[in-house]
Amino acid sequence: xxxxxxxxxxxxxxxGFLTLADVEQYELQLERMSGEVRSKAxxxxxxxxSTAASVQSPDVAAALRQVPSVLLSPEDRLAVVVGGSAxxxxxxxxxxxxxxxxxxxxxxxxxxxxxx
Numbered sequence: 440x441x442x443x444x445x446x447x448x449x450x451x452x453x454x455g456f457l458t459l460a461d462v463e464q465y466e467l468q469l470e471r472m473s474g475e476v477r478s479k480a481x482x483x484x485x486x487x488x489s490t491a492a493s494v495q496s497p498d499v500a501a502a503l504r505q506v507p508s509v510l511l512s513p514e515d516r517l518a519v520v521v522g523g524s525a526x527x528x529x530x531x532x533x534x535x536x537x538x539x540x541x542x543x544x545x546x547x548x549x550x551x552x553x554x555x
């Protein structure tokens with residue numbers, strides 16, 4: 440996970456299969472880094488590249504669904520860029536909880552929405 444300094448965009452790349460321990464570490468890192476972004480920009484814009492991620496186990500998918508809870512402000516947004524797998528897209532879509540979280544097939548589209 441990293442912060443794009445010129446845009447204050449919080450970035451992440453998810454690859455392969457995750458474990459519950461991975462999700463726990465991911466959430467801790469997201470909490471820390473989203474606080475850093477919020478202190479600089481007043482809001483969090485989070486872009487996740489999951490184009491190389493595998494379809495996750497049900498318990499990992501359920502844990503991942505809870506991770507965005509650290510994005511508490513109504514101004515915050517989460518954009519997830521997905522790859523070509525229909526099952527991966529469906530799983531990602533099911534993890535979206537409200538209109539602050541959206542799925543995209545291109546990074547350009549995701550960035551456009553995050554900048555609105």
